[in-house]
Amino acid sequence: MKLEMPKVSVIVPVYKVEKYIEESIRSICEQEYRNIEIIIINDGTPDSSIELAQKVASSYSKTLTIVNKQNGGLPSARNVGIKVATGDYLCFIDSDDMISTRHISDLVNVCEKYKTKVAYADFQLTHETNRYGENITHNVTSCIKHNILLRGFLVRKFKIHCCALIIDRKYLISNDLLFDEKLRYGEDIDFMWRLFPTLDSIAYTGNNTYLYLQRSGSLMTSQNMERVITLLDNFKITVDQLLSNYPDDRQVLKYLYGKAALAFYRTFAETSSYELFEELLIKTNYKRNVWKVVFIGNIKLSLLTISLLVSPRLFADVVKQMKTR
Template sequence: MISVIIPLFNVERFIEECLRSLENQIYKNFEVLIINDGSTDNSVFIVEEYIKISSMCIKLVSQKNAGVSAARNKGIDEAIGEYLCFVDSDDMVTPEYLSGLIDLIKTNKSEAAFCGYKMVSENYKIDKHLESYNLSSHETISSYQALEKYLYHEFVSGACSLLVKKDLLEKYELRFTEGYRYSEDLEMVWKIISICKSISINKNQMYLYRTRRGSAMTFVDEKRDDGFKLMIGLEEHFRYYRPDFFMEFSKFGVARWVWATLWQIAITSENYSDFKSNTKQYNPEIYMRRLFKFPECRVSISSLIFYLSPFIYYAIVKNIGKILIQRKKII
């Protein structure tokens, strides 16, 4: 059985669509664990009403508001499935989501599998089936190869496009770090990849990530520092668990996170003064310099521009952001 863990907090507009997308799964041997993290709107009522008409095995567990990591950890503790996946309550999945992931794990005897994801707008309506599902669009690689691909963004994934053996998390006593608002799922993915022997990747976009105004990824505040601390902490994780990868991660891991954060801050800052103020705590000159030889051209070139002139970097990124927004593209 697969246990699908869904943290629930004030998403009355979206939770029913999320559950309906799970109802349409090709693979049927799964339970749904909904962890109510202290919702104050009608989310819980909607779930309770949905349970009455659903053919799925749904369990609703409530706790005081403690954050998404605590809710996911509660789901791990409550899960009875051999495999775990994590779906956000305002997102959706295609009918092939569970079957595409479990088939890869079973066929290749890997310990975790990832799928592609598609970023969709707030009002997006899911089609009945994935538009272009490619049966051969997958691969199984070693843990070291997966770490390299993840570091160099040759594949990109969060916790929600992941299926993993529960026994693996129990063996290493691995849980989401609680009390952090940013990058806690990124940290978890890094750790899971590092303790696996092999990873399977299904490149089909089977997870639909809904971008919403006011969501954690659409603005930048001081709590973004949480992610910086978690990424620095990962260096010690790799030093202990994966010394073979430690040097590579210590060179580019935190730096690549800083690069992405600077990009977001440049787009969302009101002016250059705000940009400078909001980035100084990340020691950007040090980390951007490390990226001069990063394999991804846009990263290496923009890092060099920042090092030579932060103002020119800010102006360029700000204009790129305006163009993308005008074209209604999602960053």
Template structure:
């Protein structure tokens, strides 16, 4: 069986790291290389990493002396990984026992370069799950990059988030040859995952939630401003690249306008008139030229 590298970046993850790693070690697909990137944690994360490494020879650990962010952590893992395929798991999440096997099987059957699953939200504060996909809802589909960029919009079941996040997927490691994760602030996934799709020929999706995504009051997406989570920068960069490639930009322009509205209002709230006028200029041009 081919080797699959499972990457777990972690910062101050003592509360959840063991559950996360054990869910990976207990996969039905066993030929795994588990890479834990300890990103300068100040709690007992380092101790837990070393305990886990002693318990299973498949685990490799990189301790970073200072916190550099999750994007830099993923980049470090790209240098260490020796598997034919990559899977990312966030340290406060976990995966069901067939997650890796199902992604691998889907990728092989569909001859794809990326395999994608959906996810279930677990709300830490209430102990409840948001189960939005049942066994009867299952389907599989294969998309070209052009089709996948369109498919992400206008659908329920968290399809847009599935498009953006790095986890819940299996990638051919070769796709990352010219790609590094963004490291200059929030949004490393929003600014990177779409680039990997462009390097693929086929993208396979299975409508099954085999990844458990923990939501708590301290989650980055819960504590970061909406205008930061939905910054216009990633869409603007995407529009530039996709226009060069001749993609249909209709849905991307709609997404840009939606984000620009959020960011424009936020700039005014913070008194940044220059940034406001810059966004307003672009919005007026889109209206003038009916894009």
């Protein structure tokens, strides 16, 4: 029997978040779970974010481990955090998000209960006018087996946010699972799809304790388009490797690239001009990328794919209407 609860390393990359960092750090300091180390990765932020984080932590008599690095983006910051962490488990908290007081205790408890290497909590979307979200508790824990996890994650039955995970640190390192530092967009989905096929099962807390901040005014630009193209190119390599390494999962993985591409196109259509969206489609040979999704066995995804194949304009109109509902 363990005399002490496992140690959890909370990794917080920081870059230009002085407007949000205080509430984020406060939510970590107020965790019910006590055996925590808070690791701040200063990704070359030019503002006062680090000083504000230190001020909040000091008010709770908490010590921050601060690692300074040149700006390299979120994947590289998280990787640095993984390498310096000393906890049994680790989790990632984005520095403009918050977590409910029971978030880490819930995650550790279900990992220990079901003897899994990874667990996740639900997330809820919050806004700048209400960063604390709603206190909705389901409290029905479960253990999701490998095949159900992969299929459910593919079709979004399980909506899993990378920052709502807790992961066994030694397992992550032994499987050489780091974030792809070439990516400046979509690094979370790439990371989770390299992680999940390695798992026998994943534990689920049943509670929406991760508070994800939706910032207003985020628009896709030509620069973003190049990042999406980079993601599509690199994710194709990831999927090919998964198909080679996990042949027993082929019935799920054969749809993965098309489903991911459809999701990337959807996000771009929601947040860009139609002209820019059309340019992205042309540059990436979209029909070749998504046609398999018609046969994925999910009516909503099949219809959405058909609308894109038949009329990109219709697809763009549909997804923008869906977003406003």
